[in-house]
Amino acid sequence: MDAKIDKNGAILLGNNFTVDGYSNRPIRVVTHAHEDHMKGLRKSIKESIFIIATPITHEFLNILGYHIPEEKSMKLDYDKTIDIMDEKITLKKSRHIAGSAQVMVETKNGTMGYTGDFKLPGTEPLKDLDTLVVDATYGNLKYQRGWADWDALGALMNLIEEYTKRGPIWIYGYNGKLQEIMILLRERGIKNKFLADEKTLRMAQIASNYYGVNLGDTTIFNKELVEGDSIIFVHTFRHQDFSRLEGTHIMLTGWELRGIAVKVSENQFNVSFSDHATFKEIIEYIKESNPRKVIIDGTRSQDSWYIAKYLSKILNIRTEVEPK
Structure with a gap:
């Protein structure tokens, strides 16, 4: 298994991780405490072996009423890599809200990552990836803001x-x-x-x-x-x-x-105050990341096709939109 996006918006990395959405997998990862990234979390808490997030995100989840049993709560600091079920996971800092994170998973078949929600400057792009899953909420030039x-x-x-x-x-x-x-x-x-x-x-x-x-x-x-x-x-x-x-x-x-x-x-x-990268910032991130393949998250943007076409035709990067 490489990386894919389920029809419900869950980001599936490797064979064991589901990120920001429910899937019948042993480990649920929450990139940050926003409602659209916590879908199906209560079901994941019941069924998953571990719920992984940064310590701050875990604190936020508790305040928001998500009571995760201690034996399932895995508080993972930025840049700390852990090995679970023959796959390695690392959370990388992102500029979005306090505690927000990018996710990187290394398997026997390759390395994949998910940006989560982010904006620039302040987010260091994930690098050396076979596949990068990208949030592209503002993935069209028509949404480009002319101010910071x-x-x-x-x-x-x-x-x-x-x-x-x-x-x-x-x-x-x-x-x-x-x-x-x-x-x-x-x-x-x-x-x-x-x-x-x-x-x-x-x-x-x-x-x-x-x-x-x-x-x-x-x-x-x-x-x-x-x-x-x-x-x-x-x-x-x-x-x-x-x-x-x-x-x-x-x-x-x-x-x-x-x-x-x-x-x-x-x-x-x-x-006009946004927590998400603009179109130009998304392109800048992907250029610096330089992954072998990009998957655009089509569940959080109506214009995912636009940025996918730009990446494929202009930057010559293999790009897909999921879910298909």
Whole structure:
């Protein structure tokens, strides 16, 4: 067995590993604690011999309600290789959220890897691979952003500075992104009180310890505690529950391509802040990695054919899209 992608999106590496999706295999690997990479995890916890992830991802999973028995919980640090059932696995650091990882598996038949979600700079490409499985969420030039994350962060800070005088600021995003923004704002001197639900704050504390940043004035969200200059962090899925409340509402989304910060109504903005590599960054990664074969993950992108064609025709790299 080389590497392949199952119809449910599970990345199958070697003969024993299933990554970021359920498969009837003895070992489940979780690259990071985002919902779309934890599909079927409860079933994997019941059936698998081991659940492998970085220590931070294991902490996040526990907070999110995935209680993995101690005898099945394998906390694997970056760059540490272990041998399981005649196959070697190594987790490599990626820049996505705290604890996120790339996966490399070595078998008797070759070496294969999976990027997981990543962005550049900050992710060292996997090298010397026979097969590389690539996340290509933004795998089309039409999704290419003309600005960097630092520009988006600057735009967010400008909105906070301008609108905090008018009332509370509500920031919406996914787990991982919310915690990253909390830390980045604190690093840049934003001292407003932070409020969020208990899970979000517990994950933020783990992330802050990882990055070595003091979260400062934070508390569990309660409407009674919201003050004029508070910043409230809310999961994207709950946007409709809070969007009509007093204050300025800011959605963090990599799918906003019209500009860095776009006003969508009188008190609502989209800020184009993404956790995923752009098309050009994906190409840059693959060029540096230089694998013998590339498999594009077609379950997380509607344009996987586009980047596959580019790699095949322009870069002359053997490329397939899976699942077929």
